[in-house]
Amino acid sequence: MPVESLFPRLEPLLPTVSKPIQYVGGELNSQVKDWDETDVRWALMYPDAYEVGLPNQGVMILYEVLNEQPRTLAERTYSVWPDMAAKMREAGVPQFTVDGHRPVKDFDVLGISFSTELGYTNMIEALDLAGIPLHARDRDESHPIVLAGGHAAFNPEPIADFLDAAVLGDGEQAVLEMTAVIRQAKLDGADREETLLRLARAGGVYVPRFYDVDYLPDGRIARVVPNRPDVPFRVHKRTVMDLDEWPYPKQPLVPLAETVHERMSVEIFRGCTRGCRFCQAGMITRPVRERSLTGIGEMVKTGLEATGYEEVGLLSLSSADHSEIGEVAKGLADRYEGTQTSLSLPSTRVDAFNIDLAQELSRNGRRSGLTFAPEGGSERLRKVINKMVSKQDLVDTVTAAYSAGWRQVKLYFMVGLPTETDEDVLEIAEMARDVIRAGRQATGTRDVRCTVSIGGFVPKPHTPFQWASQLDHETTDRRLKLLRNAINDDRSTAKAIGYRYHDGKPGIVEGLLSRGDRRIGAVIEQVWRDGGRFDGWSEHFSYERWMEAATKVGVDVSWYTTREREESEVLPWDHLDSGLDKEWLWSDWQDALAEQDLDDCRWIPCFDCGVCPQMGTDIQIGPTGKTLLPLTVVKNPLSV
Amino acid sequence: MARNIPSGPPPPPPVQKLRLRYTKRGRLRFTSHRDIARAFERALRRAQVPMAYSAGFSPHPKISWVGAAPTGVASEAEYVEISVAERVDLVRLQQALDESLPAGIDITEVVEAPLGSNLPDRIEASDWSILLPGVSLDTAQQAVSQFLTAAEIPVERLMKQGLRTLDARAAVVRMSAAGDQDCATLSVVVRHVTPAVRPDDVLSGLRSVADLAPPMPPQATRLAQGPLSETGEVSDPLAPDRPSPEGPGATRAGADLEQVAAGSPS
Structure with a gap:
């Protein structure tokens, strides 16, 4: 059965939305294969706006790897902006791919690449727009297998309710092997459960429904065990070994619309x-x-x-x-x-x-531009995070850059690192001042600048800091303010130092989603029901919406974020093997x-x-x- | 001091300036001017056009844009000028560039710009065709006559500076309607003024004087832009650049190249 293009129904909406070109497709090196000449069809999604998602290397690589297979088809879909989502709901146009403008619901697999956890609400929005049941348990044979990949898939537990499967690690070989399993399952007339079982047993594919999670009375996890025979206790990540054998993308996509990486x-x-x-x-x-x-x-x-x-x-x-x-x-x-x-x-x-x-x-x-990342403000803190750079190294390097003609460098640091004190953070100001003074001396001009850019630290699964307490947002904000004052206090250098930072609240939500377990899914769904989308965008993000949703569904955010874990605790991702x-x-x-x-x-x-x-x-x-x-x-x- | 001069020799100087006419058709009408500019720069590189570059730390290819149809509006007559560092064959350039550009941005003519001539000065007005699906010819004709009899039609448009009011009537040189009961087509000649009066503004004006509210999105296409005659006709801005049978001039690439070549003394 041929699948019709939705474009004729989409076209009348385009003059009424912002940046319509992002929905049109037709990028250089993109392709639209014949639907009926293929038998396994992937919709690849990057769950953010087109301008962010299009340049994503992961999606571009898999798009090409899959489309090189004669009987396999891959198209791309991205998050539509809220203005477009409203028009689509009004006109009954479902989530579509930008290549063939085909309904996402008609594909065999919807593969979503998560670079960050802040795309979770966008995934739910896309499922809803696509007409795919939000919960994996409510889907049937007519619906695509909803699959997560990317770095956030190393702890997919917070979105386990919405996923049929997740793949850990490099995707190049994994998508081809999955395609073969799905092709055979379709030929055999296997039902959804059977197809997922085959994928889980083939190795390297995590199917959350085949694992039961038991909890201790205090809320910690007691154990995670498979509930089907032959499903592995731990799912291992995938690793591509010879990069020269995988020279992708060979034909990178070139968009008409402006994107974040030109x-x-x-x-x-x-x-x-x-x-x-x-x-x-x-x-x-x-x-x-x-x-x-x-x-x-x-x-x-x-x-x-x-x-x-x-x-x-x-x-x-x-x-x-x-x-x-x-x-x-x-x-x-x-x-x-x-x-x-x-x-x-x-x-x-x-x-x-x-x-x-x-x-x-x-x-x-x-x-x-030149960016250097000492990450930690003090020598002591840099030992804690294992970023071995001395202050002298930094001053010497930046001075060399100024001497070579650069007039502006960016210095990147984190605030909220484990064991951090106010003094560690204040040393960032000292470092910036030393850089400016040395630069002025080396170049004989006052025309040197640096920008101090601060990111909030979020503890992540599969790292030595996975047990650490995340800093609360009030202390983060207080330290950011102390640092700003310290930079401004020295009038002789203040004007040469730029200061960029984000407040601590989004980091707490990212922390909740990063180290969360299956009980966090209800929070994500509630936030989406309350209008949450595009959480990576400060103009769309609402900390209050997240906190209210957590309260509504009975989740204690601080238990997941600022609580330090003990060695014996079963972590939600322990059954997912990164090799470490x-x-x-x-x-x-x-x-x-x-x-x-x-x-x-x-x-x-x-x-x-x-x-x-x-x-x-x-x-x-x-x-x-x-x-x-x-x-x-x-x-x-x-x-x- | 020294830091303001990049190492290495300056880029080679331009030796030839070309004028290109191109289209913006079909789905490509949803591109913005910036989208077109980026697509052009990349197509020029893929087509290996030996562009001339500006000097400095951020060298840019020498491209100058002449007007630009707004996002959502199609065009049969857009213009751009490029300068090259090696003399090129116009026919091969047109073919190579057209193949490198997405379908819908089509290069329809390339001429060499004579020294000292200025293309933007020749662009005085545009001839627009505005398709109104779902609007009958009678309704359109009535609206047109009401529009033309008004002395002034203030309309509002959201610009970068905020909501601005402009007069949609003053810039309209002539306007007529054709079509049938299901779909009318307006033909409008609009003088280029600042701020520009766009097809959207003309439609806002029609809504304001005659309550014309198309049930489906109208589709505007620029058919021509160029010098405006006293009778209100828009003529071809590249005409002066084409070689005439009477004397030698620049070579021209285009659909009727052979005819022109045959007609010119060799």
Whole structure:
């Protein structure tokens, strides 16, 4: 049965909504496959506005990997803004994909990529707009399998009621294996329960309904156990090993609408073993797997030809750590000399090597900004979080940047870290002042600036800080104010230091959703019923709405956020295996409290975090010793 | 001091300036001007057009836009000027660029701009066609005559500066209706004034003087923009740039290229 495009019904709504182009589709390199020539069909959703969701690498990679399969179809869908949602409800137009404008309800799988927990209400809104029952238990064979992926899927318990399944870790191979299982299940005429059982038994797919959670009288979890035979006690994360075998996206999507990243991205490695204790990404994506120098060169070349972008971002969790980053930078800068193509490293380390790299990368195009992230204000606190940067390192690095011509740098810190005191936070002001003074001296000008940008720390599952007490928002706000006063107090530097921060309230909601269990689902649903959407957007977020909803359904927010957990407590995500050994995480947490730092396992012997033996993986790093050859220059095909 | 001068040689200077006419059709009418500008820059790179760039730390390709149809409005006659650092073949450029742009943004003509001529100066008015599904010809005709007899029609529009009032009547040079009982089409010539009077404003004016309330969203298309004759006709702004049979001029790429080439002395 062909599925009709909803576009004719959508089109009359478009002149009446904001930024209509985001609903039109037709991005360069997008595709609309014939519905009837495929038998497994995925709707991939990024649960935020199109402008945020379109550049998402995860969705782009899976879209291409799936569509390369002849009998598999993948289309994309994003959260529609409230003005559009209202018009769609009025006109009876359901949630649609932007490729074929097909109803999301008609697909076999609705795969939702969660980078952040703040997309949960948007998921419920999309399910409701799609006409899919909100609760997994109310769905039947006519409904898609609602699947979560992305970093937040490492604790999907708060949204367990709404999910049929979740996949932990890298998605490239997982989606293909799932497609094969679903295809066979459809051929066999398997019912929904049977299909989900097959997925759960195949490994790597977590189906919440097949696990029962028992609670202790005090509210803590007693145990989580499978309720079906052959369903594994623990679900393991997926790891793609050879990045050069997965050079995706090959044909990156280029939107007509403006989005948050107007550039092409190449992931130069996956994983990070720097061991920053607050960083969930660094913990759950181990081990480090590098893309080779030549693999990077090839992806940049095909990507630029396919898109026409003038900037390439070399992505990873800490790009300057690539074993051949110097050769990558020089090789690419040489290749694209005189072509107005600029390269950037979005995440940078605090050392002078970075300045050389940044200069090399901006040789052919626009100069990008520099951001350094010491994360913690004091030397003591940086030992707690295992971010080993001294104040002198930072002052020297930023001074080198000013001397090399940059006039503005951004310094990123967190407030609310475990064991933090007012004094730790006030040292941020001192650091910023020292940076400005050293910069003025080095350049002989007063024209140097820095921006201090503060994020609130939220303890995350699968990190050494998963047991920590989250700082209450009142103390967070008080410290933010103290810091602002301290920056403003020194009149000689105050005007050269910018200060950006968010108040502590959204962090508490993020904390509730991050470390919550299945009982949090009722809060999320209540918030959505009370009008909550786009919680990652300050103009849509309402702390009061969340707190009122928690009260209505009887959830104590502080029990989930500011309460410190004990070693023996069963955590809601213990049955989900990121590879990290819980005992190692606990000992790293104890090391944090003892202000003991730990080096990177790329340059010291293995310290037994557990990932490699558990997952059968290994560190994959260079150097390869290869070089990037210049591209052959041909005469311009249009010149006379 | 030194920091304001990027290392390396300055970009090569422009050697040729081109005028392009393009369309904004179908679903692409929902693009904003900024969307079009980004799509163009990327298409120029994919098509390997040897663009001339500005100097400095943030070099930009030399592109200048001439007016722009508002978001939601289609057009058969949009114009942009680009400068290139190598002389290019106009026919191949048109083909390559058109293939690189999304379907709906179609390059319909490319001419070389003669030295010292100014395209924006030639753009005085636009000829709009406004489709009114669900509005009968009688109703439309009545509204048009009421509109034309009014001396002044103040309408409000939300702009960046807030709600502004402008006169929808003064800018309208002529207006007529055609069509049938199910769908009328307005033909409107609007002079370019500041702030611009857009098809939306004309429709607001019709609503205000004649209670014209289309049951379905109207669809406006710019058919032409250019010099305004005394009789209220909008003519082709690229006409002066085309080579005439009487003398040598710039080459022209377009649908009737062969005819032009055949007619010019070689």
